[in-house]
Amino acid sequence: xxxxxRRTLAIALAFLLAIAGALLFASRASxxxxxLRTANEPIxxxxxIPFIAHTHHVPSSMLFAAIGxxxxxxxxxxSVRHIAHELNRPVPELxxxxxxxxxxxxxPGGKPK
Amino acid sequence: MNEQLLSLVTQYGPLALxxxxxxxxxxxxxxxTLLLIVVGSMVSQGAMDIWLxxxxxxxxxxxxxxxxxxxxRWGGTAAVAKLTGFLGKKGSLDAMEAKARAWGGPGIxxxxxxxxxxGPWINLASGTAGYPWHRFLxxxxxxxxxxxxxxxxxxxxxxxxVMALDGVLGDMTWAVGAxxxxxxxxxxxxxxxxxx
Numbered sequence: 080x081x082x083x084x085r086r087t088l089a090i091a092l093a094f095l096l097a098i099a100g101a102l103l104f105a106s107r108a109s110x111x112x113x114x115l116r117t118a119n120e121p122i123x124x125x126x127x128i129p130f131i132a133h134t135h136h137v138p139s140s141m142l143f144a145a146i147g148x149x150x151x152x153x154x155x156x157x158s159v160r161h162i163a164h165e166l167n168r169p170v171p172e173l174x175x176x177x178x179x180x181x182x183x184x185x186x187p188g189g190k191p192k
Numbered sequence: 193m194n195e196q197l198l199s200l201v202t203q204y205g206p207l208a209l210x211x212x213x214x215x216x217x218x219x220x221x222x223x224x225t226l227l228l229i230v231v232g233s234m235v236s237q238g239a240m241d242i243w244l245x246x247x248x249x250x251x252x253x254x255x256x257x258x259x260x261x262x263x264x265r266w267g268g269t270a271a272v273a274k275l276t277g278f279l280g281k282k283g284s285l286d287a288m289e290a291k292a293r294a295w296g297g298p299g300i301x302x303x304x305x306x307x308x309x310x311g312p313w314i315n316l317a318s319g320t321a322g323y324p325w326h327r328f329l330x331x332x333x334x335x336x337x338x339x340x341x342x343x344x345x346x347x348x349x350x351x352x353x354v355m356a357l358d359g360v361l362g363d364m365t366w367a368v369g370a371x372x373x374x375x376x377x378x379x380x381x382x383x384x385x386x387x388x
Contacts, residue, residue, distance in 0.1 A: 087384050094381055097374035104367035111360045118356045125198035130230075133237050134352045156239060158199035
């Protein structure tokens with residue numbers, strides 16, 4: 080009988096914990112969703128230059144020019160990591176250069192449409 | 193490793209996508225949701241054809257799932273033990289087998305896309321539990337095509353917000369998982385309290 084009560088109590092605690100977890104993650108998701116359109120998208124080494132240009136609403140030709148690379152035709156889908164390897168330069172340095180070019184292209188306080 | 197996989201997809205497109213989702217479906221933990229969102233973004237930029245992307249993502253996942261099911265069903269105890277050891281706790285397979293029996297087709301469908309971390313376990317457990325292959329295939333195809341369509345479409349809509357969207361979806365998956373656990377525990381609790 081005591082074992083049964085203890086088991087019921089354990090299930091009740093686990094139930095409350097699961098509810099708390101669901102609420103916590105749902106609130107985090109909703110908070111992130113709220114900032115979805117305004118959050119700054121970070122640049123990662125796996126991204127290609129056209130991909131970065133698209134996520135930051137700037138021309139890809141400008142980004143290629145900023146890192147001194149001639150884009151391959153018709154599509155250049157090399158990742159930043161790949162380009163850095165070809166240029167024999169560190170990835171963070173290339174990312175910083177791209178970020179600087181994006182910041183310079185965007186008007187203060189907002190992104191170009 | 194995630195960075196390299198994502199750059200493989202941005203560089204080599206559907207072929208890389210097919211291989212990566214197939215490997216993930218067998219049980220290797222890879223960021224498939226993010227991958228599909230990135231593919232959706234690439235589709236919106238005109239860097240990949242939507243139908244090709246959908247076909248590669250669905251076919252790769254289905255093949256991987258079928259491999260997991262086949263190992264469970266016909267692989268023998270040694271192969272099953274090896275894969276369960278690779279997936280995590282060995283004792284969990286019995287629990288998953290019970291879940292696979294209880295949830296049936298809808299369980300297979302939901303673990304293809306909404307509760308995808310459980311997918312490889314359900315593949316294996318469906319095989320060991322002797323769940324009929326034609327039914328497994330039906331729910332598997334339905335679930336994987338739904339998953340590919342949902343995440344690639346989300347990637348298309350939020351093509352300039354892939355990382356932020358991945359964060360939202362990650363938290364939502366955990367929230368849905370916790371909610372399902374709460375429903376199961378709540379039902380058990382209700383049954384116990386009613387008996388008294």
